[in-house]
Amino acid sequence: MARGLFAESGADLKLVGVRKQFPGYTAVEELDLTVPAGTFFALLGPSGCGKTTTLRLVAGLEEPTAGRILIGGTDVTDTKPYRRPVNTVFQSYALFPHMTVLENVAFGLRRRGIGDPVEKAHAALRLVELDHLADRKPAQLSGGQQQRVALARAVVNRPALLLLDEPLGALDLKLRRQMQLELKNIQSEVGLTFVHVTHDQEEAMTMADTVAVMNRGRIEQIGAPEEIYELPRTAFVANFLGQSNLFGGTVAESGSGAFGVDVAGRRILVPIDRAQRTTGAVTVGVRPEKLLLVTEEPAPMAGVNVLGPGRVTDVSFSGVSTQYLIDVPHVGTVIVFAQNLVFGPVVEPGAEVWVTWRVEHGFGLADAPAASALEQAHEALVSGVEG
Amino acid sequence: MALTAFAGSPAATGSSGVRRGGRIALLLLIPGIAYLLLFFLAPLISLVMTSLQSPSETVFGQYDFTFNWANYLQVVGQYSEQILRSFLYAVLATVFALLFSYPLAYFIGVTMRRWPLVQSLLLILVVAPLFISFLLRTLAWKQILSDEGFVVTTLKALSLLGPQDHITGTGIAVVFGLTYNFIPFMCLPLYTTLERLDLRVVEASRDLYATPFTTFRTVILPLSMPGIVSGTLLTFIPAAGDYVNASSQFLGGTSSTMIGNVIQSNFLVQLNYPAAAALSILLMATILVLVGFYVRRSGTEDLL
Incomplete structure (x- = not known):
């Protein structure tokens, strides 16, 4: 991806026949999926259904056993994670413990040589209402605050494709609602493509344009939230959603x-x-x-x-x-x-x-x-x- | 500080039972404190006193306390070469041991994380040399690196070494011996730190556009600083005062004498106790200053 430039818009994501096998079990089976550019896509499923593995495959942190992954029409299957126009909000936050909150957020900007990394990092922190804690270390923050820093650290890069792995799990209801709105705002404002992994059906339905319900490494049904809810195709979907x-x-x-x-x-x-x-x-x-x-x-x-x-x-x-x-x-x-x-x-x-x-x-x-x-x-x- | 914090915190709750617990804690500390007073503070004071003595004017071979601080100036002037060489060799050995141990510790602690059995086996291999006496191993190296040994004959056959050249008795052999002997002490703390390295953070760095090298420089290396600091201290401090490797009976020679050898010879051969004591204090003080500066600079106080 070009140095020193933000993505101007979201990119579409295409998975073609993607399969991921780990020793002893198959995490993802024959996944075909298209996420149109600029949409908010939720991957919904119980734990262990392969949704996080799917996300890691897109981020490049796992290599698929078979199949191709295309972002914005470019085949990135063999592209290293640091060269993909993708950022992830990790479920475990994965903040750098030796850096301040500000340095955490500025990390991606610095790596890509984007101008004014400190000012932009402050802006991202203001968005998640944590700018007053910019000089703290992650260990000095609460779980919810760490999660918001992780969010800021990914969003600040304005990636063409933002991957969110249960990003709001540690937040209380009020903050959760607020962050859901903020995420929606960021997404529609910049037109980024969001792929959101969650097991919370309510969150998936309120936030996403399209929901894919995943079970045992397969997608059972894809569609608009109300469409899936009103007309489930399988017993699993009928009861999970x-x-x-x-x-x-x-x-x-x-x-x-x-x-x-x-x-x-x-x-x-x-x-x-x-x-x-x-x-x-x-x-x-x-x-x-x-x-x-x-x-x-x-x-x-x-x-x-x-x-x-x-x-x-x-x-x-x-x-x-x-x-x-x-x-x-x-x-x-x-x-x-x-x-x-x-x-x-x-x-x-x-x-x-x-x-x-x-x-x-x-x-x-x-x-x-x-x-x-x-x-x-x-x-x-x-x-x-x-x- | 630590003592008051420990004894004081239970008392702060105010109950008398807890107060007695604080007194028991103090009682338990007494053996440790007595040990330190008896075997550390007393000899240290004695050493400082000895370093300020001068030869007795009446009895030959005896020394009296005269607050003769000129001893220090004298040994610094006389042995500056050996003092500087000691720190140079110790720094070189520490750097080489670090360069050798870091990839090894990373391999054991990170790459092999999914195979605990392999990890244990490799760790045993790292520690195994310690089962054999330090002196024996150093002597073995003297044999291997001797003029008749295959290393020297091979190097001479390849013309990498001139016909009159040696390895034993040179600074190279001493630095080599120091490096070799302290590798386990470098490797183990590095391993303990790297073994706990959170790989999810490394993944986050890769996700945030950092190349493998940048990830190493900005994430892995800073996070392994506690291990690097303890490993280098465990290597540098004993290496600076080591007198075995540099001794002419082992790997050293007259041109590679270190401060440890000078202290040994002053104490046991020349029987010049004040000079030997002054050198010892000097060595200790210099190491203390260097280490304090190093720990401060490496910024690991909050990580340690």
Whole structure:
């Protein structure tokens, strides 16, 4: 990259058939990915899914076993990390312990011979509100402050591609929100390309233009946050990105626009254009907040699915909404999020209830049904909690 | 300072039980303090007194305390060559030992980090020479580097050494011997520092446009300063006062005498105790000043 010059705009990133094998296991399997220039891209997944390895491959800190990596159209697969127009905000901060905060931030600028490194470093520190600590050593800062220095140290270089490895993990909620906004601002102002690795689905959804959900070294689904949320393609995505109610069943009828699935003696309709599979045994699902709780068996109505009766086993109030767990025989536990439109919960544990939802809110997954779907759902839930 | 801090901090909490703990700590310190008083401070005072004596006017071979500070001027004038040579040789040996040990320690502590067994094996190899007496090893080198040895005959056959040239008895042999003997003392502290080197910081440097050389100069080297400082001190201090390597019975000769040899000869051969004592004090003081200056300059106070 040219000495003494900032990147004028973000560069696009392209991974072609990238695979990374470590002795004993494969961290990344056959990854094909394009991140358009100037976008905020989030790589979301549980710990150990290969997202950090992907980031390190892009930074040049690991060499891919196979495949090519292109930044701004240039093949950088064999380019040394210090020659790539890329900077990383490391999860471990990796600040230089022997340098002051200011020298840490000015490090990259000095290496590239950019004019006024001290003034620019101060400006970057002002951005993360740490300029008053410029003369401290990293060891004298708190975890959150160190993380902000790491952020400043990378952002100050205005790289064409900025890689962020869980960069906001150590910050408290208020600062986290503030830094999320700052990051978004920097990104859109300069038009840099951000690749953000996180296991926090909320952070990924609020910040990113595009989210890729990764599992076991593969990308399960890529798309805009609302797109992935409203129409997950696999059980893993359906449960890692928010929560889902999944039902297994066999396709019993196929009409125009929707197909019917037999779930515990009830006919559930799912739109054909919202399903990955429309024949045989399938897994269908619906988001908990799309469900409506009723205490009397509803009369059959066109365009509405009904499941029940079931028993309320748990009611937990969380301010904005209340979560109900309902045990439906032969289906399992169904989760319902209900907005607190009235004062207090609508039903008590033990009550007999039915759940209904509009046909167009359902989705059909690519996974085989029942056992495996539930297993995957469980796995996603567990790894989501651990991560 | 350290003593008051240690004894004072438990007392600060105010409870009497803790106060007794502070008294126990003081009691535990007594053997150490007594040891230092008896075996360090007392001999030091005695040495300073001896260095200020002059020959007795009545009894031949006896010395009386006369506050004869001219002893110092006299030894400096008489042995300035050996004093300067000592520090020159010690600096050379320290530099060579550092140049040899750093890559070795880096290899063991960083490159081989994923193979702890290899690390241990290599460390044993570094320390192994210490299992054999220092004198024996130096004598062995005398044999290897002797005029009849294969090193000299080979060098002469290749005309790299003239027919009248020697290796033993020269400054080269002495510096070589010092370097060789102190390599383990240089290597081990370097290893302990490099073994703890956070490679994530090295990665950050590579990510921030630093070439491998710049990364070494701006990140790895500054972070290994504690090891470099302790290694060089452990080499330089004993090397400056060493009298074995430079002795003519080992690798040295008349043209490569060091201050240690002069002190030895004054104490044991010429029986000129005041001169020997003055030289010893001088050596110690000079090393203290040099080391203090060095530690200050290397800026490692907060890293140590």
